[in-house]
Amino acid sequence: xxxxxxxxxxxxxxxxxxxxxxxxxxxxxxxxxxxxxxxxxxxxxxxxxxxxxxxxxxxxxxxxxxxxxxxxxxxxxxxxxxxxxxxxxxxxxxxxxxxxxxxxxxxxxxxxxxxxxxxxxxxxxxxxxxxxxxxxxxxxxxxxxxxxxxxxxxx
Numbered sequence: 001x002x003x004x005x006x007x008x009x010x011x012x013x014x015x016x017x018x019x020x021x022x023x024x025x026x027x028x029x030x031x032x033x034x035x036x037x038x039x040x041x042x043x044x045x046x047x048x049x050x051x052x053x054x055x056x057x058x059x060x061x062x063x064x065x066x067x068x069x070x071x072x073x074x075x076x077x078x079x080x081x082x083x084x085x086x087x088x089x090x091x092x093x094x095x096x097x098x099x100x101x102x103x104x105x106x107x108x109x110x111x112x113x114x115x116x117x118x119x120x121x122x123x124x125x126x127x128x129x130x131x132x133x134x135x136x137x138x139x140x141x142x143x144x145x146x147x148x149x150x151x152x153x154x155x
Contacts, residue, residue, distance in 0.1 A: 034084040035059045035076065036151070039069040039101065040117070041092045049087065049142055056148050058084070066096025070104045077109060085151060087138060090118035090125055099125055102133040113154045117142070 036058045040046040043064075050060025061076075061083070063069045069088065076082055086105060088098030096104075102114045116129050119140040129137045136150050 033057070033059045035061060035081070037069060037072060037076075037083045037086040038062045039064070039066065039086065039092075039098065040089040041065060041095065042089075045089075045140070045142075049147075052142060052144050052147055055144070056151065058151065064095070065092045066098065066101025066104065069101050070108070073105055073112070074108060082109075083112075085113040085115060085135075085154060087115045087117050087147075088134075090116055090120065090123060098134075099132060106133050115150060 034057070036053050038046050038049045038053070038060050040049065040062070041064050043062075046062035046064070050062050053060035061072060063072050066088070069086065073083060073086065088101055090099060091097040098114075098116050098118075102116070105112050105114055113135045114133065115136045115138050116125055116132065116134040117138045117140055118126050120126065121139050125132045125134070126137045126139070129135075135154055138146055138150060
């Protein structure tokens, strides 16, 4: 089976092994795992969020800024393997943060479920998230129960 997967990857020259695995799973009748895109410029925060998502039965994909999030979102949407939700850090040091990126994602997919996250709970985008285009807000540090609640409500 592994040899077959490697041949398939080589044959189609795909860079994303996860997409190949999902396509093979779909061919074998396996259900797809729901995916959540996590955008955070802090590696540890992104990795912990992805681990929490894995514990909740989601696949987490971590990117570091809004430009990468938009690119990753488009690739997965166009490949037929869309994200269930996106969690975006409000501000990114030296890059496009959630406040800017949410508009870009919604312009591409107006049905996208994008959530803002920040340690600044009093920021206007956290308090009035809908006015900024977000479907909800998740305070940092991430809380497993809060992530589960918000994803269950929207996925």
